[in-house]
Amino acid sequence: MTAVDRSRLPAIGPDGAFRFPAIARHRLANGLDVRTVEHRALPVVTLVLLVRDGLGSDPAGREGLAAITADMLDEGTGAASAIDISDRMARIGADYDIDIRDDATVLTLTTLSRFADRGAGLLADLVLRPSLREEDLVRVRTQRINRLAQLKDSPAARGEQAFLGVVYGDHPYGHLAIGRASSLRELTISDVTAFHAAAFQPGRATLVVAGDGTHAELLAVAERAFGAWRAGTALPGIAPEARPAPPSPSTRLGLVHRDQAAQSVLTIGQLAPPRSTPDYAPLIMLNAALGGQFVSRVNLKLREEKGYTYGARTGFDWRRGAGTFTLEASVETRVTRDAVVDALAELEAVRGDRPVSGAELDLARASLTRGYSRNFETAGQVARSVSQLALYDLPDTYFEQFVSTMDAVTEADVARVARQYLDPALMTTVVVGDRAAVAAGLGTLGFGVPTELGLED
Amino acid sequence: MTTPDLTYTKRTLANGLQVLVHTDPRVPQVAVNIWYHVGSKNEQRGRTGFAHLFEHLMFEGSAHHNQGYFAPLQQAGGQVNGSTNADRTNYWEVVPTGALELALWMESDRMGHLLPALTPERFATQQAVVLNERRQNYENRPYGLATAALTEALYPREHPYSWMTIGDAEDIRAMELAEVQAFYSRFYHPANASLTLAGAIGEDEAFELAERYFGDLAAGPVPEPVRASTPDLQAKHLVLEDRVELPRHYMAWHTPAMFAPGDAELDLATDILANGKTSRLYRTLVFERRLALDVGAHQASREIGGYALIVATVAPGRSVAEVDAVIRETVADLAAQGPSAAELERSAVQVEAQFIYRLQTCGGFGGKSDQLNAYNVLTGDPGYFRTDLARYQHATVASVRDAVAAHCRPDRAITLTVVPKGQLGAALPGAERVVAS
Known part of the structure; x- marks a missing residue:
């Protein structure tokens, strides 16, 4: 055996072949879009039901309605109580989760494949036949108001809430899914019933079934459980992409006071294009180089060079309507101002005198494409990926084309989108930290005195 | 049907x-x-946090790759991470097949040739990063310092589980580069390590590559196991102030070592008590009486000994004493009567499902490669998967009842209440004030 050559790193070999999951599309008589994927590694099945209303569909003054409606689904069906529902989940070893996104409510249930029908039936009961009882709403509403009070303790949640409020203003994306205490107090059971009727309709939903079965078997599971879903009559609201654009941010520098905070939580960012932008590929390449991974510029600067933070990252938060770009880091209090200066300098440089280099682009491209097959290891990953295609109107060939799409992105494309979409002069910086320790320093950044962002009640 | 197995082949290099x-x-x-x-x-008291800081240093470069470890691996499309707990430190990559040799080259270089790359500057930067990790995860997080207070309260001051893995901030500041050498020679060598390769690779190729990259690294002495005697807990109440809106109440007991008799039963017991809406405490505290906003429980199983912990956030307008009383009654009932047959049957399905779900991923924290190493290092038997599952499947009403009765005794329970600043009176009567930082 030859000794290892330690004078250089070993060369990288070619990638192994991978066949992306084949998606079969079906439409039930009631209009439900069903997509099945055979994933036969283990006796497991994952169902994802996506409806196209999320927190962005909350009416003004009713913030939190989508989330509380989602929460009410497993509070009982027919005569069954919340405890009974949970017991039925437990008896099939189900992992159940409901996620309120900006443009969608997503229910995910994973179970053993021998329980596929019971799992699908349970999911259908939640969606088709929730009891939506007044006394449950009263209890759930109180829990949510209390949880909101607890969020005041969390610097990360306060940073997110304040940032969304500043950049979106009164646009429907401008609040957390949980809503506000003032709006939650106003919510009634008829709000919930009406929202449920409008949002949960077979013609506006997609069901993905991925797991250990043939397409025909997986479709039959969907049909047996959801075939009886009747189309509703309520009209859907305004499509997210048709809403008016958010107003200009109300401030460039906001401070949320947290007494004697050991760190300052920084959120720096601005509005970004919707998921449907033709510039999606160069934007995610830009992000990977700038702050999307450990070796990105902002983490190398703020963590590995300066030691200011445990980690700094950037990201695009995609939506059907206007999204956001943010840089986030939790930094030691005494370096708050310096960290903001360094962060803004990186954001300025990438659109100015230090655009993403060819080498950085190669790294970003490799990290996005060469590990891509890992996203399809489990039935749950596959089902969630397919539901994303549905949410954003992407073709079934999206996965196969992903690598070549990324390969086609050039240095010039990335430089262009950096200039076009990132502009530190237009960004808002929100700091959650100790006023006495950080306000004076922040005031010298050139954005004036920081605007105190009080707590939303 | 039979539960799928976690198969493996094992060889030990010279x-x-x-x-x-x-x-x-x-x-x-x-x-x-x-x-x-x-x-x-x-570690030792006064030198805490060292194992974790060392883990950070392992990513900063090695003799033949004298720069950061993330870049080449991410460039190859790999994922990279590591973690430290009280008992072990793990490092992992998940790489495209064409980058496997790169990962093995790098892992073997830092296993055999780390120190020449360690400069005072890199050491100082990682000290600062770790202090920020501590601030982010504990000091600036609501209820974050409860972990520190509980850890100290559960064990005597010199006991190896009496400090948090992240370490005391003073100790992290006081660490010196010179201490790294001795730590590395003692613990970081082939005879104190377990390597798993899982995924799109055949056995022959895998063993050949392992031999090629790691076979010439020098062996070291296997460290003596850490031994510590753990005196029984004496019941007491503690209170800690924090910047929080609502009091949170913790109750903890010592439990057996990982894989020891009673360990699986106490996992089941904590599930039956407080995990999910069907659990006894959720039903009583949150759903029916609304004394708490949330309740949870888990057992931390470790090599020398574990602990069980129940945590509940007290609802506005309700008292810690009410919540405490319900927890005590519920635990006492489980200790006297055991679980119902229906609860046990439900647990059995959940356990089977969770074991199967665990087989879905090869890499990362909790993936098949991590599980094989866990079984190998902690039991000496990498094929322990089915035996582990059987521990839960063989639990009975009586065995769960007896484990709770033996370990979750009221006279061996400690409580900690985290209260909003200035509200020490919200804690239980006689609670002793503790300070954590």
Whole structure:
């Protein structure tokens, strides 16, 4: 055996072949879009039901309605109580989760494949036949108001809430899914019933079934459980992409006071294009180089060079309507101002005198494409990926084309989108930290005195 | 039907490195996972946090790759991470098949040739990063310092589980580069490590590559196991002030060592008590009486001994004493009567499902490669998966009842209440004030 050559790193070999999951599309008589994927590694099945209303569909003054409606689904069906529902989940070893996104409510249930029908039936009961009882709403509403009070303790949640409020203003994306205490107090059971009727309709939903079965078997599971879903009559609201654009941010520098905070939580960012932008590929390449991974510029600067933070990252938060770009880091209090200066300098440089280099682009491209097959290891990953295609109107060939799409992105494309979409002069910086320790320093950044962002009640 | 198994092949290299291989060709990636049998329990009081800080240094470069470890691996499309707990430190990559040799080259270089790359500047930067990790995860997080207070309260001051893995901030500041040498020679060598390759790779190729990259590294002495006697807990109440809106109440007991008799039963018991809406405490505290906003429980199983913990956030307008009383009654009932047959049957299905779900991924924290190393390092038997499952499947009403009765005794329970600043009176009567930082 030859000794290892330690004078250089070993060369990288070619990638192994991978066949992306084949998606079969079906439409039930009631209009439900069903997509099945055979994933036969283990006796497991994952169902994802996506409806196209999320927190962005909350009416003004009713913030939190989508989330509380989602929460009410497993509070009982027919005569069954919340405890009974949970017991039925437990008896099939189900992992159940409901996620309120900006443009969608997503229910995910994973179970053993021998329980596929019971799992699908349970999911259908939640969606088709929730009891939506007044006394449950009263209890759930109180829990949510209390949880909101607890969020005041969390610097990360306060940073997110304040940032969304500043950049979106009164646009429907401008609040957390949980809503506000003032709006939650106003919510009634008829709000919930009406929202449920409008949002949960077979013609506006997609069901993905991925797991250990043939397409025909997986479709039959969907049909047996959801075939009886009747189309509703309520009209859907305004499509997210048709809403008016958010107003200009109300401030460039906001401070949320947290007494004697050991760190300052920084959120720096601005509005970004919707998921449907033709510039999606160069934007995610830009992000990977700038702050999307450990070796990105902002983490190398703020963590590995300066030691200011445990980690700094950037990201695009995609939506059907206007999204956001943010840089986030939790930094030691005494370096708050310096960290903001360094962060803004990186954001300025990438659109100015230090655009993403060819080498950085190669790294970003490799990290996005060469590990891509890992996203399809489990039935749950596959089902969630397919539901994303549905949410954003992407073709079934999206996965196969992903690598070549990324390969086609050039240095010039990335430089262009950096200039076009990132502009530190237009960004808002929100700091959650100790006023006495950080306000004076922040005031010298050139954005004036920081605007105190009080707590939303 | 039979539960799928977690299959493997094992060989031990001449230098003592244990190598495990699991083939799963579905995705063209290979998981590389290394466990070093060293954690914060190998530290001393006054020198805490060292094992974890050392983990950070392992990513900063090695003799033949004298720069950061993330870049080449991310460039190759790999994922990279590591973690430290009281008992062990793990490092892993998940890489496309074409980058497997790169990952093995790098892991072997830092196993055998780390120190020449360690400069005072890199050391100082990682000290600062770790202090920020501590601020982010504990000091600036609501209820974050409860962990520190509980850890100290559960064990006497010199006990190896009496400090948090992240370490005391003073100790992290006081660490010196010179201490790294001795720590590295003692714990970071083939005879104190277990390497698993799992994924799109055949056995022969995997063992050949392991031998090629790790076979010439020098063996070291296997460290003596850490031993510590753990005196019984004496019941007491503690109170800690924090910047929080609502009081949170913690109740804890010592439990047996990982895989010891009673360990599986107490996992089941904590589930029956407080996990999910069907659990007894959720039903009483949150759903029916609304004394708490949330309740949860878990058992931390570790090599020398574990602990069980129940945590509930007290609802506005309700008292800690009410919540405390319900928890005590509920635990006492489980200790007297055991679970119902229906509860046990439900647990059995959940356990089976969770074991099968665990087989879905090869790499990363909790993936198949991590599990094989866990079983190998902690039981000596990498094929322990089915035995582990059987521990839960063989639990009975009587065995769960007896484990709760033996370990979750009221006279051996400590409580900690985290209260909003200035509200020490919200805690239980007679609670002793503690300070954590």
